[in-house]
Amino acid sequence: MVLLELIAIDGKDPVSFTFFTGYMAMLAAAVFFFAERGSVDAKWRLSLLVSGLITGIAAVHYYYMRDFYASTGETPVALRYIDWTLTVPLMCIEFYLLLRPAGAKTSFMWKLIIASVVMLVAGYIGEAFTDGSMGHSVLWGVISTIGYVYILYSAWFGEAKQLADASNSTAVKSGIKALAWFVLVGWAIYPIGYMTMPGGWLGPDGAGLFAAKDINLFYNVADAINKIGFGLVVYNIAVRESANTLLEKVTKPA
Amino acid sequence: MMKQPTFLFIALLLLSFPFLSGGLELSMENQFMVSMFLVFTIGIAHGSVDNILYLKKTTVKPLSFYLIYLLLVGSYALLWFVFPLFAITSFLLISAYHFGQSQLIDCFKNSTLMHKFLYAVWGISLLSALLNIKQGEIVAIFSSYEDLRIFETLLGSEYIHYLHIASTITVVALLLYFTASRQFSNERMFFEFFILILINFSFAAFPVLPGFTLYFVFLHSLNSLQDEFKFLKNRDQLQIWSFIKKLLPNTIISIAATLVIFASIYFDYIDFSYGFVILVLISSITFPHVFVMEKFYSPDL
Numbered sequence: 001m002v003l004l005e006l007i008a009i010d011g012k013d014p015v016s017f018t019f020f021t022g023y024m025a026m027l028a029a030a031v032f033f034f035a036e037r038g039s040v041d042a043k044w045r046l047s048l049l050v051s052g053l054i055t056g057i058a059a060v061h062y063y064y065m066r067d068f069y070a071s072t073g074e075t076p077v078a079l080r081y082i083d084w085t086l087t088v089p090l091m092c093i094e095f096y097l098l099l100r101p102a103g104a105k106t107s108f109m110w111k112l113i114i115a116s117v118v119m120l121v122a123g124y125i126g127e128a129f130t131d132g133s134m135g136h137s138v139l140w141g142v143i144s145t146i147g148y149v150y151i152l153y154s155a156w157f158g159e160a161k162q163l164a165d166a167s168n169s170t171a172v173k174s175g176i177k178a179l180a181w182f183v184l185v186g187w188a189i190y191p192i193g194y195m196t197m198p199g200g201w202l203g204p205d206g207a208g209l210f211a212a213k214d215i216n217l218f219y220n221v222a223d224a225i226n227k228i229g230f231g232l233v234v235y236n237i238a239v240r241e242s243a244n245t246l247l248e249k250v251t252k253p254a
Numbered sequence: 255m256m257k258q259p260t261f262l263f264i265a266l267l268l269l270s271f272p273f274l275s276g277g278l279e280l281s282m283e284n285q286f287m288v289s290m291f292l293v294f295t296i297g298i299a300h301g302s303v304d305n306i307l308y309l310k311k312t313t314v315k316p317l318s319f320y321l322i323y324l325l326l327v328g329s330y331a332l333l334w335f336v337f338p339l340f341a342i343t344s345f346l347l348i349s350a351y352h353f354g355q356s357q358l359i360d361c362f363k364n365s366t367l368m369h370k371f372l373y374a375v376w377g378i379s380l381l382s383a384l385l386n387i388k389q390g391e392i393v394a395i396f397s398s399y400e401d402l403r404i405f406e407t408l409l410g411s412e413y414i415h416y417l418h419i420a421s422t423i424t425v426v427a428l429l430l431y432f433t434a435s436r437q438f439s440n441e442r443m444f445f446e447f448f449i450l451i452l453i454n455f456s457f458a459a460f461p462v463l464p465g466f467t468l469y470f471v472f473l474h475s476l477n478s479l480q481d482e483f484k485f486l487k488n489r490d491q492l493q494i495w496s497f498i499k500k501l502l503p504n505t506i507i508s509i510a511a512t513l514v515i516f517a518s519i520y521f522d523y524i525d526f527s528y529g530f531v532i533l534v535l536i537s538s539i540t541f542p543h544v545f546v547m548e549k550f551y552s553p554d555l
Binding site for chain 1: 444
């Protein structure tokens with residue numbers, strides 16, 4: 001009975017709805033990526049494992065977040081940031097794994113991880129420890145955005161872009177381009193969500209377009225796009241590259 | 255596709271999000287100071303090598319160029335006193351074409367009439383977005399200056415709302431058409447949609463002056479400056495510092511002339527408002543600049 005109460009959702013509440021669909025979608029994606037590991041070439045299995053881990057970790061957190069939200073009606077800030085602290089660096093590792101054949105060094109991976117940690121820790125402090133003052137959310141929001149802009153720069157102009165350009169694989173080139181788009185458009189949904197917080201431009205104190213709880217709607221939609229979409233791009237590269245490898249083996253003279 | 259100025263525009267927009275989250279409010283004086291500083295430095299600078307660009311690419315003699323250029327500046331300034339409504343309308347239309355051209359010129363090798371139509375509509379969509387989204391604020395600014403009240407009816411017109419919608423739909427339709435006819439890549443089309451959304455978002459999120467300055471300085475002026483630098487670098491192996499040195503003389507002259515005119519207003523030698531004078535100055539130097547850039551971007555030069 002307690003469990004039934006916990007998982008009861010309000011059909012008219014899109015936040016609650018997206019917590020549930022988000023959980024199921026993440027779980028399904030994780031199963032898919034783990035199952036598909038066997039169908040790609042060995043060198044791409046680690047990438048699919050990481051994709052499976054990203055969506056799997058997110059599925060577990062969404063399981064707890066949906067119940068937390070359903071039972072309290074409040075935003076699960078801590079759970080959200082625990083999820084991101086684990087999954088976003090893994091996305092940076094995906095970038096590294098894809099670009100490793102093109103010569104990416106571990107220093108490239110660490111730079112992205114550090115930038116993502118700056119982005120998340122500052123975002124968490126800004127959101128969870130807010131004292132309601134403008135200075136607090138602005139300061140930590142700006143620090144967080146600097147981390148994000150660094151990753152964005154790397155994907156569009158910096159090391160990631162240069163490594164992709166140097167790669168011989170068209171699948172890797174187009175894949176990195178797709179991931180750069182995810183970082184530009186998909187990740188930009190989070191700071192827009194941030195603006196629905198009390199005092200924010202889109203929130204009840206500003207334009208009044210969204211309620212404070214709607215921050216979850218933005219985050220849930222963004223998570224689904226970025227985590228599952230990100231994984232599908234990686235999967236697509238893995239499948240295309242595996243097919244090329246197979247073709248090379250078949251056509252190679254004995 | 256994604257140029258450094260565009261990235262800078264996006265990065266600055268993202269960095270401004272926390273300020274919007276914090277509900278920051280800028281006073282009119284601060285908005286004015288920051289916007290004018292950027293417009294009169296980077297904004298003016300992007301037109302300050304018009305003489306170099308034109309003379310490098312044509313056989314026109316320098317004296318003829320300077321005479322015609324100054325004649326156009328003077329004529330346009332005069333137009334504000336003779337036909338003010340025509341002056342403001344044509345200024346908006348000329349600027350619209352110029353903005354669209356600088357945004358989309360790299361998409362096409364040769365600009366056909368249809369492409370030029372797209373440039374104009376893109377710019378109309380941009381300016382009508384600003385006029386529509388910030389109509390109340392703009393009308394309030396214009397009504398605060400006695401010599402600008404004549405434009406209140408035009409800028410406060412309800413038709414601007416329909417113009418914004420119609421021009422945006424036309425831009426979307428044209429981008430889809432050019433993509434379908436393979437003149438545009440899918441990725442470029444999505445990119446342009448994304449940029450249009452960001453521009454509309456920034457107009458809605460910021461007060462009118464910083465909102466437009468963000469677009470004008472970082473997306474338009476820096477973009478043009480980059481194109482100009484690339485041209486001079488390829489042609490004369492010009493380095494960045496030499497390019498900046500070339501920008502300085504006309505930029506400094508323009509700023510100095512503006513300060514002299516502002517001082518004349520301050521000491522009551524001229525009986526016009528700062529708002530009216532800024533409008534006349536910017537439109538008068540925009541007019542010949544648009545012709546120069548039309549030549550600059552044309553492939554036969």
